[in-house]
Amino acid sequence: MDELKTKDYYEVAASTFTHIRVFMIAIIIATLLKFVVQKFFSSKDENGSAQTIKYLESLPGPRGIPLFGPLYQLRNYKNALRTLQKFSEDYGPIYTFKVLNERFVIVSSAPLAQAVLGTSELGHISKAPVVYENVLGEILREGLVTSSGEHWKTHRKILSRGFTYKSLRVYCKLFNKCAKTLVCNLESVFQGNGDANEYRPINRMIHYCGIEIIAEVVLGIDTYSGKEAMRLYDVAKIVKNITSQRTRAPWLYIQGIWKLHPLSRKFYSALDILNGIITQMIEKHKKAHENSPRLAETIKKGQVEEEEPCGNMIELMYRSGFNDEEILDEVNTMINAGFETTSGAVHFLMFLLALNPEHQLICRREVDSAFNDPMQYQNEVLSYEALSEMKHLERCILETLRIFPLAFSMMRKLDIPLKLDEKLELPAGITVGVLNFTLHSNPEYFPNPQEFQPDRFLPENCRKRHPYAYMPFSVGPRNCIGMKFAILESKTMAAHILRNFEVFTNDKIGDVAILPDILMTPERDYNFLLRKRMHVTITDLLE
Numbered sequence: 001m002d003e004l005k006t007k008d009y010y011e012v013a014a015s016t017f018t019h020i021r022v023f024m025i026a027i028i029i030a031t032l033l034k035f036v037v038q039k040f041f042s043s044k045d046e047n048g049s050a051q052t053i054k055y056l057e058s059l060p061g062p063r064g065i066p067l068f069g070p071l072y073q074l075r076n077y078k079n080a081l082r083t084l085q086k087f088s089e090d091y092g093p094i095y096t097f098k099v100l101n102e103r104f105v106i107v108s109s110a111p112l113a114q115a116v117l118g119t120s121e122l123g124h125i126s127k128a129p130v131v132y133e134n135v136l137g138e139i140l141r142e143g144l145v146t147s148s149g150e151h152w153k154t155h156r157k158i159l160s161r162g163f164t165y166k167s168l169r170v171y172c173k174l175f176n177k178c179a180k181t182l183v184c185n186l187e188s189v190f191q192g193n194g195d196a197n198e199y200r201p202i203n204r205m206i207h208y209c210g211i212e213i214i215a216e217v218v219l220g221i222d223t224y225s226g227k228e229a230m231r232l233y234d235v236a237k238i239v240k241n242i243t244s245q246r247t248r249a250p251w252l253y254i255q256g257i258w259k260l261h262p263l264s265r266k267f268y269s270a271l272d273i274l275n276g277i278i279t280q281m282i283e284k285h286k287k288a289h290e291n292s293p294r295l296a297e298t299i300k301k302g303q304v305e306e307e308e309p310c311g312n313m314i315e316l317m318y319r320s321g322f323n324d325e326e327i328l329d330e331v332n333t334m335i336n337a338g339f340e341t342t343s344g345a346v347h348f349l350m351f352l353l354a355l356n357p358e359h360q361l362i363c364r365r366e367v368d369s370a371f372n373d374p375m376q377y378q379n380e381v382l383s384y385e386a387l388s389e390m391k392h393l394e395r396c397i398l399e400t401l402r403i404f405p406l407a408f409s410m411m412r413k414l415d416i417p418l419k420l421d422e423k424l425e426l427p428a429g430i431t432v433g434v435l436n437f438t439l440h441s442n443p444e445y446f447p448n449p450q451e452f453q454p455d456r457f458l459p460e461n462c463r464k465r466h467p468y469a470y471m472p473f474s475v476g477p478r479n480c481i482g483m484k485f486a487i488l489e490s491k492t493m494a495a496h497i498l499r500n501f502e503v504f505t506n507d508k509i510g511d512v513a514i515l516p517d518i519l520m521t522p523e524r525d526y527n528f529l530l531r532k533r534m535h536v537t538i539t540d541l542l543e
């Protein structure tokens with residue numbers, strides 16, 4: 001574990017650049033070889049009728065440079081999201097390009113996005129090839145994000161039971177507990193030694209709160225002990241950081257190069273530790289539930305209500321008859337899909353509320369009225385109902401995810417042809433993608449898209465919008481299973497922060513580049529000043 005300290009990671013990452021020339025040569029040779037093999041020895045080039053191919057060829061799109069297509073235009077990593085945005089503006093709602101022999105079609109209108117993501121006719125079309133298979137596939141394997149077909153369908157149905165209304169009500173207590181620890185941690189930073197007016201990052205503390213929640217909900221780790229969750233945080237962070245590094249360096253997608261790279265050793269050691277923690281928890285739960293019937297059996301016997309709330313997800317998986325490998329894959333998936341997404345959203349939310357104090361004030365009024373109501377705040381827990389009532393805070397979260405939709409690209413490899421409209425059918429074999437941030441900044445759907453306007457999400461305004469114009473959680477059969485969980489968790493963290501602090505920032509939106517890692521990631525953490533609020537609660541008065 002010691003050898004996996006973040007400092008070491010940066011040292012190793014630095015060595016990437018000393019090897020860069022060797023890798024550049026390797027990548028050029030490898031890509032040339034791949035091109036030659038695909039061009040001359042493979043029949044996998046574009047499927048579809050001559051008419052479709054002609055149509056695809058006629059679509060606009062960045063042609064870029066031979067072999068690498070628009071990768072050259074996207075080489076400036078800090079600007080890459082803006083470049084993709086510009087492609088949509090320049091080439092319209094559907095455009096195409098090729099990288100090596102792979103054809104990509106990108107759509108950025110709501111009806112076309114619906115045709116891609118809304119269909120269940122395709123069975124469950126595979127997730128995007130490159131990143132999913134080569135990079136994320138190593139961690140998530142056959143988990144929900146990366147699997148397809150019957151396996152996906154059965155697992156999705158079972159795992160959905162971990163996100164029902166009854167389960168969410170149970171998690172609410174835990175969200176509150178972890179959010180209170182977050183407030184204590186923030187207090188110790190801003191009220192401890194040092195300049196009380198200094199602006200500081202808070203991202204690490206928000207992320208730590210996120211992992212505590214996931215550790216307890218998914219793995220059943222008791223976060224009161226703190227130690228286990230901290231270990232999980234350290235190791236999950238290393239796996240994630242290295243994965244991000246790899247996403248930025250396409251030559252590391254090539255297994256031969258990756259396996260020789262020093263980062264891969266670090267990656268596999270961290271992954272082993274992560275899998276070790278999960279395996280330990282699986283064994284623990286197996287022991288604890290040795291004598292209780294597996295859920296599948298009890299349902300058959302009609303003894304358990306469908307809607308029984310979930311204790312934790314390992315228990316749900318074990319009792320539903322998943323084997324150890326399946327549990328490992330799904331737990332890794334939930335940790336990766338559920339931890340940095342939500343905490344990243346809270347980080348962006350705090351930033352946007354600090355930039356828009358008038359909305360911070362409206363949210364705070366909502367929050368205070370819940371905290372001051374003994375029916376809504378009992379035994380130091382904001383109830384599920386209280387959180388559901390915080391409508392303006394919810395609109396601020398939705399608006400935050402419009403501007404920063406963390407999981408920004410939904411790519412699909414077509415297993416069978418896909419009809420986009422009456423005239424156009426995309427052939428099997430190509431990769432089609434929807435970039436939600438381009439839809440979210442389309443003035444046709446969101447006038448003045450650069451402005452923070454939570455009222456866009458008032459019910460009357462939502463009704464007027466195409467259902468596929470807004471999709472931070474994707475839409476359709478493969479939408480985010482954790483959407484309600486994420487909104488409830490974000491609300492709880494934000495409510496506790498706003499109850500205790502006034503939030504300021506000295507950063508501006510353009511100061512920090514947003515990087516297209518696996519998730520949208522600010523190039524550096526935003527800086528905040530948190531001023532402790534003085535409030536007297538009804539409970540205080542009664543005491």
Ligand code: HEM
Binds near residue numbers: 345
């Ligand atoms: C703000 C927070 C979150 C955002 C923005 C988000 C976004 C998304 C998006 C866009 C997808 C679709 C990806 C695609 O189609 O390629 C997705 C899928 C998924 N998300 Fe989330 N997510 C969030 C939180 C969570 C949480 C808290 C969990 C679990 C605890 C979770 C678990 C999953 C899983 C398992 C899938 C795959 C679903 C499937 O393919 O059936 N997510 N998420």
